Amino acid sequence: MKQLGGRMLAFLSLLISTGALAVQPHAKNIHLLSPEEQKFILNLGHKEIPRDCHDLWESSGAQARDGVYLIKPADTLIVAYCAMQEGGWTVIQHITVNSSVDFDRSWEEYKLGFGSLTDNHWLGNDYIHQLTSGPGRYKLGIKLVDKDAKTKTGEYDPVLVEDENAQYRLRLGLYQGTAVDALTMDPENYLHDNQRFTTKDRDNDNYFQNCAKLEFQGVAGGGWWYDACAGANLNRRNVIYWQKDCNKEHLCKYTWMMVKPSDMVKVIRPADCQRDEL
Ligand SMILES: [Ca+2]
Numbered sequence: 001m002k003q004l005g006g007r008m009l010a011f012l013s014l015l016i017s018t019g020a021l022a023v024q025p026h027a028k029n030i031h032l033l034s035p036e037e038q039k040f041i042l043n044l045g046h047k048e049i050p051r052d053c054h055d056l057w058e059s060s061g062a063q064a065r066d067g068v069y070l071i072k073p074a075d076t077l078i079v080a081y082c083a084m085q086e087g088g089w090t091v092i093q094h095i096t097v098n099s100s101v102d103f104d105r106s107w108e109e110y111k112l113g114f115g116s117l118t119d120n121h122w123l124g125n126d127y128i129h130q131l132t133s134g135p136g137r138y139k140l141g142i143k144l145v146d147k148d149a150k151t152k153t154g155e156y157d158p159v160l161v162e163d164e165n166a167q168y169r170l171r172l173g174l175y176q177g178t179a180v181d182a183l184t185m186d187p188e189n190y191l192h193d194n195q196r197f198t199t200k201d202r203d204n205d206n207y208f209q210n211c212a213k214l215e216f217q218g219v220a221g222g223g224w225w226y227d228a229c230a231g232a233n234l235n236r237r238n239v240i241y242w243q244k245d246c247n248k249e250h251l252c253k254y255t256w257m258m259v260k261p262s263d264m265v266k267v268i269r270p271a272d273c274q275r276d277e278l
Helices: 002-017 053-059 107-112 125-132 270-277
Strands: 067-071 078-083 089-096 138-146 151-161 170-177 252-261
Touching: 053 067, 053 078, 053 089, 053 252, 089 125, 107 125, 125 138, 125 151, 125 252, 138 170
Parallel strands: none
Antiparallel strands: 067 078, 078 089, 089 252, 138 151, 138 252, 151 170
16 A cells, blocks of 8 residues: 555646646636647746746746746736746737637726737736736836837836726836837827726726727727727727827737836845845
C-alpha cells in the first residue's frame, strides 16, 4: 500500500513536471483560451507564478517572449497575454475593427473577461482592478494602429481601476505619448478619468440614456468608463474611437490596452542594497 502510494506520487509528479496536469488551470478566466490554446501557456507547470508580465520579464532576465502566461495578480490565478517589449506589458484589451468578437456585453462579462487572449478580448474588470491596485503603482499603455499601419502610443501614469463596489471607477495620472490624451482631456468636455464603468445592463454614466446602448450603424458602444458619452471608446467594434486619432473619418485597425508597474516607483531588492553596506 505504501509502495503503491509512492508510485502514485511519482507518477503524479511526472505528470506535473511535464505540464500534463498543470493546465486546469484553475485559472479563473481560462474561458479566454480554447482547450487547444491551453496547451501553449508558456509557463505551464512552473512552480513560481509571477504577479504580472513585467514580473515574468524581469525574472527571465529580459528573455521571456510574447505569449500567454499564467499570472497571479492577487489571490486568483488567471491567464493573460504578455507583450514583452519595453519591459513586459500585461495586455488588458485588444480589438480589431469589425472584430468577430462582440464587445456589446453585460456587466458580468466585462467583470470576468471575454473573447480570446490570442485575439480580440477584454481581460476582465476584476483582474484589471487586481493588477492596478498594487503593491506599487501601475501605468496604463495605449497603442493605436491606423489603416495605414501608423502607430500612436500613450501612457497614463499612474492608473487605478477601483473595485466592483466602486463600479470599477477609473483613476488616471499624468499623460505622455504621441497619441492625443483622450481620457483626461477632451475639447467637448467628455472626461473618462474618474468615471465609473457602464455596460448595457448597468448605467453608471452621466447621460440621460445609457451610453453603452447607443448605436452607430447598428452597433452598440460596448462597456466603457463613459461620461456623457465619449471622447474615446476603444470597445466600439465598428469604429474605434480616440478623438482625432481614431474615428469614422480616420479609421484605426487595431488597439491594445496594457498595464505594467510605474517607472516612478522602483522596487528595491535586498541585492540592490548590498553596495551601500560596503
Ligand atoms: Ca445614463
